[in-house]
Amino acid sequence: MKTDRLIGILSVLLQRDQMTAPELAALFEVSRRTINRDIDALNQAGIPIVTTQGANGGIRIMEGYRVDRAVLSSADMQAILSGLKSLDSVSDSNRYRLLMEKIKIGSSAAPIGDRPIVVDLASWYKGALPEKIGKLQEAIQGRRLIGFHYASPNGESERQAEPYLLIFQWSSWYLWAWCLTRKAPRLFKLNRMEQLRIGGEFAPREMPEPDLSNERVFPDRYHVIARVPSKYQWRLTEEYGPGCYRALPDGDLLFSAGFTHRDQALSWILSFQGEAERIEPKEMRKDLLVVGEKLAATYRT
Numbered sequence: 001m002k003t004d005r006l007i008g009i010l011s012v013l014l015q016r017d018q019m020t021a022p023e024l025a026a027l028f029e030v031s032r033r034t035i036n037r038d039i040d041a042l043n044q045a046g047i048p049i050v051t052t053q054g055a056n057g058g059i060r061i062m063e064g065y066r067v068d069r070a071v072l073s074s075a076d077m078q079a080i081l082s083g084l085k086s087l088d089s090v091s092d093s094n095r096y097r098l099l100m101e102k103i104k105i106g107s108s109a110a111p112i113g114d115r116p117i118v119v120d121l122a123s124w125y126k127g128a129l130p131e132k133i134g135k136l137q138e139a140i141q142g143r144r145l146i147g148f149h150y151a152s153p154n155g156e157s158e159r160q161a162e163p164y165l166l167i168f169q170w171s172s173w174y175l176w177a178w179c180l181t182r183k184a185p186r187l188f189k190l191n192r193m194e195q196l197r198i199g200g201e202f203a204p205r206e207m208p209e210p211d212l213s214n215e216r217v218f219p220d221r222y223h224v225i226a227r228v229p230s231k232y233q234w235r236l237t238e239e240y241g242p243g244c245y246r247a248l249p250d251g252d253l254l255f256s257a258g259f260t261h262r263d264q265a266l267s268w269i270l271s272f273q274g275e276a277e278r279i280e281p282k283e284m285r286k287d288l289l290v291v292g293e294k295l296a297a298t299y300r301t
Helices: 002-015 021-028 032-044 074-088 095-104 129-142 230-240 262-270 283-299
Strands: 049-052 058-061 144-152 155-169 172-179 184-189 193-201 222-228 245-247 253-259 277-280
Touching (some): 002 021, 002 032, 002 058, 021 058, 129 155, 129 193, 155 184, 230 253, 253 262, 277 283
Antiparallel strands (some): 049 058, 144 193, 155 172, 172 184, 222 277
16 A cells, blocks of 8 residues: 555655665565655655765655654653564565564564564454455445355344454454344354355444443353363363452362353253353253263263
8 A cells, every 4th residue: 555655665764874776665665666756746745855866866854853652661662563473473465564563673672583472363263364354345435245155053034234444353363244134233144154245335324332241242141150170271271361260168169250152052061071060040951961861872882
């Protein structure tokens, strides 16, 4: 994007005394003519950039005109680089990586080895994620309708929607959109979206801010109390936090937490392979018994 490139050129010239047009063109992967147009644009924006000809010529910012680089501390620069790297982890394009390199050029504020945090926003379905995010970014920026096949605990359906916002939260990617099929705002999980299609343009509407609270997105519909062996303390803490259980006199842990879906609650208990005992709700004990009988019938032979 031109704006990214202009910021990058300015950053490079602030860090280096002088660069040639061919060097800038190679760095930003554009033609020399494009670099010349960018320099004109920066001049028109009020930044005095001088171009000199000859063997020792080049492009530089006029002497005496400098931006105080101390505005960004080392910690600030580290945060910026970590953020750019995290975006690069889910982008099919290398523009975030290139911008990160441009910011680092000539700066000792935050060498790559000194960054204390690395964030990878990709997920287990990383192979399909960049293409999907790229298409949705294109649709959001171009105000283009999208169509897709969507799978959820309530079933599968074909949807059409107006896309507005990509969100990364709860270790997953989501799309905030106006669902034309349901005629209401919806939060769609990207890994449940398949056969993504880009359609025609739409006129944007006033959209409410997405409510991303746990209570709204993951409502406590099935509250579970279970007895869990103490050897699974690490797992309870990792999945639901240290406040989700208390120790019993016999050493076991009494777990208490809410689940959004009944099947999710059943799967969670079954994942302990019979070592966890559900106490409440009592009616779901029958569900576990039915599952157990089906498993026994399947694997008895």
